[in-house]
Amino acid sequence: MPAFAKPSSFLRRRPRPRQTQITERRRLVVMLAMALGAFGIGTTEFVSMGLLNLIAEDFAITEDTAGVIISAYALGVVVGAPLITAFTGMVPRRRLLLLLMAAFTLGNGLSLLATNYETLLVARFIAGLPHGAYFSIAGLSAASMAPVAQRGRAVAFITMGLSVATVIGVPAAQALGAALGWPAAYGLVTVIGLVTVAALWVVMPHMTKMRPTNPRTELGALRRSQVWLTLALGTVGFGGMFAVYTYISWTMTERAGLDGSWMWLVLMVYGVGSVAGTWFGGRLSDRNLELGILFSLLMIAIALAAFYVTSTHPVLGVVNFGLIGFFGSSLVPSLQIRLMDVAGDAQTLAAALNHSALNLANASGAAIGGAVIAAGFSYSAPALAGMLLALAAIVLWLPTFWLRRRQLARLSRA
Structure with a gap:
């Protein structure tokens, strides 16, 4: 086979390690990647509250009507959390985390592109569907990788991504939405979702200790x-x-x-x-x-x-x-x-x-x-x-x- 026909080392897919093979430093990097996803989820969940007046003005609806988009997201969480986790038990945890974050990114991308109120409602529902399942899988993965005596700290590390969002992500998205229009806030969250998908793809190990x-x-x-x-x-x-x-x-x-x-x-x-x-x-x-x-x-x-x-x-x-x-x-x-x-x-x-x-x-x-x-x-x-x-x-x-x-x-x- 000619040398030029051989796939480059850059393009060749390298097998991901098992969770039992990673170092403590790699575990921290994996947790940071999962926490970034939690940061994006926290940003999109709370920023909508501050965008209601802009959305109401843009679609010529009352703020009470605009507020239904928050209920649509919450309904997505309540419905998606039990359904997704109950029927995806056989899906490897690494793959499932990637799929959940991809769905989250899609929902926020649709929110960015929504041209009417009805489309935005559907988009917010889709964005909420993976919320609970993502936190569940990410939290359990963090606990599975951590020493037994540090499970609580590992779960808290992932959850902290949501808390940090209220300090940094929400004000940033709010300012962007006020300056460029409310879709820009969802655009920022979409970018966070894409970065998270890429990070999880690169660093997430196979969770072999988590039984199907x-x-x-x-x-x-x-x-x-x-x-x-x-x-x-x-x-x-x-x-x-x-x-x-x-x-x-x-x-x-x-x-x-x-x-x-x-x-x-x-x-x-x-x-x-x-x-x-x-x-x-x-x-x-x-x-x-x-x-x-x-x-x-x-x-x-x-x-x-x-x-x-x-x-x-x-x-x-x-x-x-x-x-x-x-x-x-x-x-x-x-x-x-x-x-x-x-x-x-x-x-x-x-x-x-x-x-x-x-x-x-x-x-x-x-x-x-x-x-x-x-x-x-x-x-x-x-x-x-x-x-x-x-x-x-x-x-x-x-x-x-x-x-x-x-x-x-x-x-x-x-």
């Missing part, structure tokens, strides 16, 4: 009471945070008297709190998983109760809002690890359902906060409603913890 599953195995998670109880802890306990977050602009401007031009700082403080809280939550779950969940719920309740008082002062209110982000985010890694522990062989579906639960918390918390305000109470009052949700989650934690201890005791005697 079938739909029957994955759906078996739904027969486990501990899975449902853990999901309930997330839905109820996390809802209080969104009861406050959804109406924070009105709270800080109407109650605290903060100039609206400073709202970017309020959201950034929340984002910084979320990043720090995710880091803290990972270490908390590695130290003591069950008590870590209780501690986070208790601190969420305290932070929300305090916000009812501090929300009338601009500085104290902003600092307190950051604490709400900190303790709320500290709960996520612990819930993810707990679901992995109680789901048996159905870890993928259980971990994905965690994100469905958190999106339900988003919707229910916003609805409860809105109902409180509609009833004639102040913009500070949703914080008290959120505190009651956190306290209800603590009450729910008690039998959840007790039943889990009984379950482990039975297994140890068997």
Whole structure:
């Protein structure tokens, strides 16, 4: 064969290593690539809220109607998370991560090109479909590659990509959308998705320690009471945070008297709190998983109760809002690890359902906060409603913890 006919070493496909063959440095690079995908997902999820007025103006619709695009994305998350994970158990994890990020990129690319409201709704639904499944597969992959004592930190590292998005990605996309038109914000997310696909293609190893599953195995998670109880802890306990977050602009401007031009700082403080809280939550779950969940719920309740008082002062209110982000985010890694522990062989579906639960918390918390305000109470009052949700989650934690201890005791005697 002539030399010129031989494929170059650059074009020749090199086999990817197994996860058991990679170095600690390579593991960190892989986690950075997966966290970049989480960063893109966090950016597209939250930036839409700040683009509603531009979208409404462009399509000549009301902001209430424009707000349905946020519901369309959330519906995509709730529907996609269980369906994708349940029926893709036989797909190798590396390949599935690439497919999920490709679908995410496609949804945001369609959002960029949408020329009417109906097309944008469909595009946002498509963009939301891989959300929960991606976090599930990426989190489980990170935990599978990490030493057992560092699983919580590994999961938190991936989740931190979403938290960092609230500090960097969302303000950048928001500024781009304001300057060049709302499609530019989705254009930025599309680029992030393409870069993530390329990075995962190059660095992601074959996840040989993650056993394939079938739909029957994955759906078996739904027969486990501990899975449902853990999901309930997330839905109820996390809802209080969104009861406050959804109406924070009105709270800080109407109650605290903060100039609206400073709202970017309020959201950034929340984002910084979320990043720090995710880091803290990972270490908390590695130290003591069950008590870590209780501690986070208790601190969420305290932070929300305090916000009812501090929300009338601009500085104290902003600092307190950051604490709400900190303790709320500290709960996520612990819930993810707990679901992995109680789901048996159905870890993928259980971990994905965690994100469905958190999106339900988003919707229910916003609805409860809105109902409180509609009833004639102040913009500070949703914080008290959120505190009651956190306290209800603590009450729910008690039998959840007790039943889990009984379950482990039975297994140890068997």
